[in-house]
Amino acid sequence: MSARIANPFKPTAGRMPPLLIGRDNIIEDFEEGLDNGPGAPGRLMRVTGARGVGKTVILTEFGRIAKARKWEVIDETASDGLSQRLLDRLAPLDKPAVSLSLKPSVSLAGLGGLSLGEANVSSQHMPLTLRETFGQRLDVLERKHAGLLVTIDEAQAAQRNDMVAIATAVQHLIRDERNIAFVFAGLPTIASKWLNDEVLTFLRRAQAEQLGDIPLQEVSDALADTFADSGIELDGEPLRMAANATNGYPFMIQLVGYHVWRIAYRRQRGESGMIVTANDAREGIANALTRLGDAMHGPELDGLSPIDKTYLLAMAQDDGPSSTSAVAERMGKDLAYANIYRTRLIDAQVIRDAGYGKVDFAIPYLRQYLREHAAYIRMHG
Template identity: 55%
Template sequence: MTFPANPFKPTAGVMPPVLIGRESVIDDFDEGLGDGPGAPDRLMLITGPRGSGKTVMLTELGKMASKHRWMVVDETASEGLVDRLISRIAPEPSRIAGVSFKPSIMGASLGEFSIAPALRPSTLRDAMSARLHSLGKGKGLLITLDETQDASIDDMTALATAAQHMLRENAEVAFVFAGLPSLISDLLNAKVLTFLRRASIKELGDVPLTEVRAAFSSTIRGSKIDIDDEALDIATDATGGYPYMIQLVGYHMWRHARRRHDGPDDAITVEDVRDGIEQARAKLGEGVCAPVIKRLSERAVDYLEAMAIDDGPSATSDIAKRMGESMDCANIYRQRLIDEHVITSPTRGRVDFAIPFLREYLRSLKRG
């Protein structure tokens, strides 16, 4: 028998075979679309650390909206966000109030347009209204925004203002924002974005290991590949419930088994799992942890290494001692790392890693 194609997808934004532990978010959103204007899950904030599956979730919710015959506009936060939304949503941007086209040097339009900042909320609102009118009865508009923490306050204010008006008018619209937990909190605390406090907040944390094991079992055995209980347990424990690691371990143990395949019995063995875990850890370090470390200053990395000595949250006083610094000096690096969303402060006087497996990665560098 030919070993089947690998069902695991450890690539950012690519749909995995099973949305482990995320079914309730999808169900809530689907119900919100069906319940009509005013349903709370038509305004949703999805939060979670890097690798928790936020982008995948936006993709799945977009697919759900498409099944309801809605138009889906996916965007990632960056400069010019609102202008891009208007150009994509408006049936004919040139007919939307507030839009003026930029002429080229020769006087001909290049298809680019300019919107005065003060007019962006009303212009976006007009664009959404025009699009809904063109879509017709029974259809709606979903806007999803990824990496919300990178959006400028001006763009978010314009988008929030327009969204608030559309929701008040009971329009067939929905908005889903995704971003890192701490920066989402910053948005919620901004006075101009108070209406976002009414959003349905979905936190994508670690997946319970019982669900990870069940997903491994059903995905592998459902592909007519055997795996025994010991191999399942080892693979499950290695993921720590971290969604990206689940896909990495699954992908690499499957890959090792397929390359080793040399007989009529198709199975993933303990040897395949152990090799897959080793490869998964290397890829996680290379793809998630190393880029984070690379952009930090030497002393900021020293701060993280001092944290990595502990098995859980660290006392800031202990870190200062390990670094040989005063508390005031050490706290400079603490704040920079919090601002970079590398660490969190769960309680006063303590810090912890915000990126799963970063502690283990730093320890491996020390051993190396």
């Protein structure tokens, strides 16, 4: 019996997939930023996009690129206590990190009277602010001609005090031309939450990268090449079916690839000249759709308000783009009220503007999921 071949697709959040389709430009911008030195645009970046478009994967790839240049990489996911975790990871090994808490609306001396927060230290050791601690670590790294990359995922979930502390530190380090790069990623709501905050105006200067869907021809080429590299042929009608089923959605590309490959391999394991049939593609796509609902649609809806969900259920009654006036009528609300939720859902990239007075779903297969689970969604709000 021949040795088992590993499935080349990785449809798990945060796992590095074998292909980064359609992300060449953002990767090149980041590489150029590291290579062009302090102050280069690619060293301060914000990456936004809906769930499943590969934000975490991009951060992982950035970390790999930085490590290849002998940089140190600190990756964090935003949640309460983010500043303290950064201090803990940056503090010298022979000095315990201080405890950092931030009080809003307290003026910091020497910073033009801006309300940026005050660092209070509960440790008896010398107080170490984020700026000082970053600087100490960079002193060591720069002697080795290296730098420091910090990535913050799910930035929309960060506490304001943590973001203020990080922003204050990073803007001074950039001004001092230190060898640092800072990338934060999050849902599109990050724009409305942070970029209009007067204290965090420097974040507006970060290079904005919005991740979207991948052109189907690129998806088709990548699927065919990845299957071929593992000894399975995917071509013709099965390839067309698989590529079209992804809708160019990066997470769905991994799901379809994984399940189609798995079914074709199980059917032919040990045979020479393995090939994907139309039945393999059909069954794999069905399995991928089930997994997409569990992994993506359910959690997406869980984060929405009951009225957000009502708006989506009203949209799901249409086979294509929905009239905003028809949606409002189905909700039993006037257009102005319904448009509040239209705007919220567009900002979150759950739906998209489909032309004058029209909206459509931005997440693949969400309409189908809503129809199949409408009773449950209404019952549980």
